[in-house]
Amino acid sequence: MQCRELREIACSFLDDELLVETNHEVINHLEACAECRREVAARREMRARLHEAVVNAPEMQMRPEFVRHLRAQLQAATGRRKSFGGFGRRKQ
């Protein structure tokens, strides 16, 4: 596997979406190539930072009142099915 090819599939490797054989090829290449190891590590780090950035963004924080209201709504939502009203013994 060449470095260019690895960089093309590095994100899929980090997404854990590669076939097993391809995964092994990537791992073997990374063991031998410091440059690609640095790039993959940098991408992994960036993704972790991205995740934290979005999760921690002020506009992404839910209002506590909304969560309370949502919980109450879900618990009050009717999902009940009609009663069977018996179990088949009425009919002759």
Added chain:
Amino acid sequence: MGHSAGCHKCERDEPLVGMFKSLRDKEREDRRAAFVAEALQHVGHLYRTAMWLERDQGKAEDLVQATLVQGLRSRHQLKAGTRLCAWLVLLMYRVEGAPRRLRNAVGTSRISDEAEESPAGTSQFDPRTPGDLAEGEILRALKRLPLKAQEVILLTDVNELTYKEIADALNIPVRTVMARLACARKMLRAELTRLVNERGGASTERNEGTSMPSGA
């Protein structure tokens, strides 16, 4: 036919029928409560997705509520082995009241025109990942991307959905998800590089083989 009142058999069985019905109702209530408890664990994922795409707190809250209520009513459609979080995201794209641009995105097989025409769509475009990134810079860079690019990055890197789950939610082939993601991530790396350069901070990035989008 009609049963005469005072039938001893029915009178004898009535308590049993009632008890059975109570047990069944309780079982149903327990399952519903378990579903609600688990669904509420994923409300953060849903809210972030809704908020990112709506950019309006009220609309995002309405969308999340509609999604979870629909999920509760349709929970019998949840197939074994399907992750609840992914299923709820899929519901959010289908529920009544989902924003039009989400509905328009469903079934669209191409990333936005400007993204495909950009060098990000070419195999020659392969920016390196800059180091020393601040969270604010990452968010700014993400927001500069086309909406569909932001969307797939959000669904993988924040919501941690698989390619198949994203494909199901957006109603597009898995191959399209992969292509869209690859393009989106290259564009994100390019935007981050641009921000770092604008900042003028020390970067350990090497620019060999890196081509920047035109107009950068």
